[in-house]
Amino acid sequence: MTGAEKNTGSHSFTEKVHLFSRDYLKCCLFILGPGSPNKGYVFTKKLFSKLIGTSQVLEDFLDFHGAKNNKDWYLYRELSAAVRHLSLGGYSQKHILNRLVCYDLPEDDAFERDGRVTLDFLTRSLIKIAPIILDEARRLGIPIPEDEFDGSEFPGIVTGTGLEYNIDDEKKKQPKNYIVKISSEFLNISKHFDQYTFFEPFDVHRIRSLVPEVINEVEVRRYEMLVHNLQSSFDTYVIHGGYVHGRRQLKTLRSHFSVVFHLLQSMGRFLHFYERHLHEAGYRDIYKKVRNQLSFLVDPDILLDRTINYGLFWVCHFLSNGKEIAQAVLNENIDRDVIQVGVPVPRGFHSRPSLLVAKIVQHYGGKVELCAGEGRFDASSVLDIQWAGGKIQNENITHVKFEGDARSLRDLKVLANSNYGEDTMGNGIPLPRELGYLHE
The missing domain is CATH 1.20.120 (Four Helix Bundle (Hemerythrin (Met), subunit A))
Structure with a gap:
């Protein structure tokens, strides 16, 4: 006997599949209890959690023993996978619906209605699957548990009271x-x-x-x-x-x-x-x-x-x-700063320099303005920068300022020091390594 076999104990495959199926089948019996199929209210996070845990350990056990390659056990294995993934989706949906009151999101009424439609589909699918699982268990000789879960074992997490808010972190920097x-x-x-x-x-x-x-x-x-x-x-x-x-x-x-x-x-x-x-x-x-x-x-x-x-x-x-x-x-x-840099030589802020400046500002997301003379322009907008370029050309401006997000300004200075990615003939040149993200 190998070490792996010793660690499994003396139980046979048959004994263990009975053991790993027991609570899984009890969940199926519970789902099909009084009130089915209009029993969506029983699907609490605790029930979804039980379905997830029992189906996963059964699926892992069956996979270890080659159920995916066995025509007798393949359906039983696939049903356990179905239960696991539908229940994981259901758990997330239940969590969202429980937390909506805390999220305080706009349009939460429409979102809630749509979420309940989704949860209803998942619970109805699980209700349809449960009797097929029980039939497959009987065909495979797996005993159906005589005892069943009680509804009190799967309460919802929501109550009418909340704990006192007594940890004051308002002054935390x-x-x-x-x-x-x-x-x-x-x-x-x-x-x-x-x-x-x-x-x-x-x-x-x-x-x-x-x-x-x-x-x-x-x-x-x-x-x-x-x-x-x-x-x-x-x-x-x-x-x-x-x-x-x-x-x-x-x-x-x-x-x-x-x-x-x-x-x-x-x-x-x-x-x-x-x-x-x-x-x-x-x-x-x-x-x-x-x-x-x-x-x-x-x-x-x-x-x-x-x-x-x-x-x-x-x-x-x-x-x-x-x-x-x-x-x-x-x-x-954001930390704010101001830098003064030269304009692109010889063609000014035409398409390529304007696009590179805008991409840098968009990459970081913070507000940056291009200041040319008395004009202020949105440096995240290619069109705004080109408008600034017209003013710069008309007024023979040789230097401009960028004001705003210090992170963007750091990279804009690097870009300006490389003449905005152009040589003196206006042809494109390789950008400095620090600006590699502009190629994405």
């Missing part, structure tokens, strides 16, 4: 460097996410053209991690407490990226389940058969609709709405 960094990163994420923005619901044909070629699990999880890092940095270095007190503007900003994070969590689970378990991928007959069974239990079109017309739509909405707040927070906390 806010670390401006972290606030600036978080606000800038939020603006950058929003800018990159603009490519996905849409304003009217997509039909299923349009959605299927996007998933998975354009919108997929890998892409969504990448953004999820970026937003999670924002929330983690914010909670660690900016505000440790809750939502009752403190600077409202900062907490409103946090609400925007927090709700986006939880929406991306749900989207990631939905896309994983669709791409791995429902999407046509040319597999063998047994896999196609099981995929068709799962498609009957979890409607792929509705799953995709909730992923895109709910998840993606509201992610875009809150990222877009949060820009103004992030910009205000950023400009309130």
Whole structure:
């Protein structure tokens, strides 16, 4: 006997699959108890958590023993995966709905209604899956538990009272460097996410053209991690407490990226389940058969609709709405400076120099103005800079000032020292290494 076998004890596969199925099957019995199928109220975060835990340990056990390559056990394994991913999505949805009163977001009524439609789809799908799981357990000779969970074991987390707010952090000095960094990163994420923005619901044909070629699990999880890092940095270095007190503007900003994070969590689970378990991928007959069974239990079109017309739509909405707040927070906390630099030789602020200046300012997000004579121009706008260029040429101005975000000014000085990326004939030249991000 190998060391690995010794660590598993003397239990056989049959004994262990019974053991790992027990609470999982009890959850299925509970879901199908009195009041089903109109029993969505029983799906609390605690029940979702139990479904997540029991399905994951069962799925891991089955995978370890090769269930994905066994025609007798494959469906039972796939059902456990379905329960896990739907429950993870449901947990995130429940969390969002519970926290709406704290988020204090604009248009939260429409968002709440849309979220409840999504949660209802998830709970109805789980209710449809539960009896199939029990039937598969019986076919495989797994005993159905005689005892069942009681509803009191899965209470909701919301009560009518709250704990006293007695940790006073109002006088805590806010670390401006972290606030600036978080606000800038939020603006950058929003800018990159603009490519996905849409304003009217997509039909299923349009959605299927996007998933998975354009919108997929890998892409969504990448953004999820970026937003999670924002929330983690914010909670660690900016505000440790809750939502009752403190600077409202900062907490409103946090609400925007927090709700986006939880929406991306749900989207990631939905896309994983669709791409791995429902999407046509040319597999063998047994896999196609099981995929068709799962498609009957979890409607792929509705799953995709909730992923895109709910998840993606509201992610875009809150990222877009949060820009103004992030910009205000950023400009309130940035270090400001003034530099004087020469104008581009010999052609002044034409297209290339104007674009490079604007890209630097947009990269950091803080307000910067180009001052030429008595005129002040928005240095994040190519058009504004070119207007300034006309004034500079007409008045034979040789030097200008930039005022505002010290981070941008540092890089603008580097750009100016390289004649804004041009030689004396107006041809492009390589930019200094510090400005490598301008090539992105």
